[in-house]
Amino acid sequence: MIKPTGLAVAIFAAGIPPALLLVILAPGLWPLSFGLGALMLAALAGDGLAAFRARDLRVTWAVPDRLYIGDSGEIAVTLAARALARPVTVQILAEQTGALDPPRVADVVLDASGHARFMLPVVPRRRGRARIERLWLRWRGPLRLIDVTCRRQVDRSIDVLANVRGVQSAALQFFSNEAIFGTKVQRERGQGAEFDALREYMPGMDSRFIDWKHSARHRKLLCKEFDTERNHQIVMGFDTGYLMREPVEGLARLDHAINAGLLLAWISLRGGDLVGIYGFDAVVRHYLRPVRSPSSFARIQQSVAALEYRPEETNFTLALAELNVRLRRRALVVLFTDFVDTTGAELLIESLQRTANRHVVLFVTLRDSVLQEIADADPAGFDDVSKAVIAHDMLRERRVVLERLERLGVHCLDVAPAGLSAGLINRYLQIKQRGLI
Numbered sequence: 001m002i003k004p005t006g007l008a009v010a011i012f013a014a015g016i017p018p019a020l021l022l023v024i025l026a027p028g029l030w031p032l033s034f035g036l037g038a039l040m041l042a043a044l045a046g047d048g049l050a051a052f053r054a055r056d057l058r059v060t061w062a063v064p065d066r067l068y069i070g071d072s073g074e075i076a077v078t079l080a081a082r083a084l085a086r087p088v089t090v091q092i093l094a095e096q097t098g099a100l101d102p103p104r105v106a107d108v109v110l111d112a113s114g115h116a117r118f119m120l121p122v123v124p125r126r127r128g129r130a131r132i133e134r135l136w137l138r139w140r141g142p143l144r145l146i147d148v149t150c151r152r153q154v155d156r157s158i159d160v161l162a163n164v165r166g167v168q169s170a171a172l173q174f175f176s177n178e179a180i181f182g183t184k185v186q187r188e189r190g191q192g193a194e195f196d197a198l199r200e201y202m203p204g205m206d207s208r209f210i211d212w213k214h215s216a217r218h219r220k221l222l223c224k225e226f227d228t229e230r231n232h233q234i235v236m237g238f239d240t241g242y243l244m245r246e247p248v249e250g251l252a253r254l255d256h257a258i259n260a261g262l263l264l265a266w267i268s269l270r271g272g273d274l275v276g277i278y279g280f281d282a283v284v285r286h287y288l289r290p291v292r293s294p295s296s297f298a299r300i301q302q303s304v305a306a307l308e309y310r311p312e313e314t315n316f317t318l319a320l321a322e323l324n325v326r327l328r329r330r331a332l333v334v335l336f337t338d339f340v341d342t343t344g345a346e347l348l349i350e351s352l353q354r355t356a357n358r359h360v361v362l363f364v365t366l367r368d369s370v371l372q373e374i375a376d377a378d379p380a381g382f383d384d385v386s387k388a389v390i391a392h393d394m395l396r397e398r399r400v401v402l403e404r405l406e407r408l409g410v411h412c413l414d415v416a417p418a419g420l421s422a423g424l425i426n427r428y429l430q431i432k433q434r435g436l437i
Helices: 006-025 027-050 165-171 212-218 253-270 294-305 316-326 346-356 369-376 382-407 417-433
Strands: 002-004 057-062 066-068 073-081 088-097 106-110 115-122 128-140 146-161 194-200 222-227 233-239 274-280 284-291 331-336 360-366 411-415
Touching: 002 006, 006 027, 027 146, 057 128, 057 146, 073 088, 073 106, 088 115, 106 115, 212 222, 233 253, 233 284, 233 316, 253 274, 253 294, 253 331, 253 360, 253 417, 274 294, 274 316, 284 294, 284 316, 316 346, 331 417, 346 360, 346 382, 360 382, 360 417, 369 382, 382 411, 411 417
Parallel strands: 066 146, 233 274, 233 331, 331 360, 360 411
Antiparallel strands: 002 146, 057 073, 073 115, 088 106, 088 128, 128 146, 194 222, 274 284
8 A cells, every 4th residue: 555645645635725826826827737747747657666566575573472470572564675775774564452561663673684583572461362453564665655565464373371480480489308419308397287307496496385294304494396287279369350350550459369370379289288279259250179289280370271261240248258268278368359438348348357267368469659659748739639639648547458358367468569469379379377377
């Protein structure tokens, strides 16, 4: 497809007033006025004939099959031109659908060699499936009067998955199972119920675990040591309602929760616990019974990949009641959700209270840094004061809800997205070391 550039239109428009003036002042010279237009058309035709032809351009591409949420991918594009008389600057744009960042136009210079290779960035923002429909290419003639546009059909799909690339590397800091010479046995000590050994008391140890009978026999203070218990049920509940669709630092709250949940699942499986997945909003959407062993991590990854973004409001009463029915034994329930105010959280608090009577509940929410910045910003006018007051009230109501949950025995974790994974793992280890499950 060939069309005039903005420069050509501007030159042609600038020639109209002189042509009209010439006809008015010298009617006998009217052929000259048409000659200006004909000259412009001839220049356009000459520029079109001298421009690089689309049929002489060969375009190849490589589209990734899958991308991980939060990571950026690339489309590798290669241009090969024949009969290239002069360097040509080609603009290329990828036409795409799905939850991707808007595409950017890339400028590529084809030199005398006629070959160029470059990368088009692709950044997913939500899980699901994205699609690259076609590539649009455009360049100009030598006089910059015409644009030559062509397209190449791509028709490739990209699966956007939950981010598991950092799971195993982040989990290595918690496990040291491999040594240079064979396998190193690691004993995990905590405050569980499995007695392991007696150890001489040292400052800093918990005095509650002093064994007074053996201390009297050996005439020195001895403390009991326990092995951290295993074989616990860890059920991660993901709220897929409309509040979890809100983006925080470039990702939806649900995707932040899934990334941190996958890391917790990997560490829990390596630690000997069983891990289950529970997805809910207005109704129960998904349930995976707790599974054991690291080999089951692929099943967990497939389960969280099935969690979709839903526009419905979350029914905590139904979801937590159904979860209580499904769980036959005591478990650690990690609930990834969010709330807006104290009024909307009343049913949530009531339902969590019944769940906390049978299980250990870890309530996980994401702190919005934008809201805190609005509350702390120096006001420049009345509108800024109003926004700061509203933001402060929302933060205060959020603290009230979390304090009420803490008093009910629910463990609360309200952190920024950057600290979610570390905070979640640390809280999980604390709960296990205290033998609360």
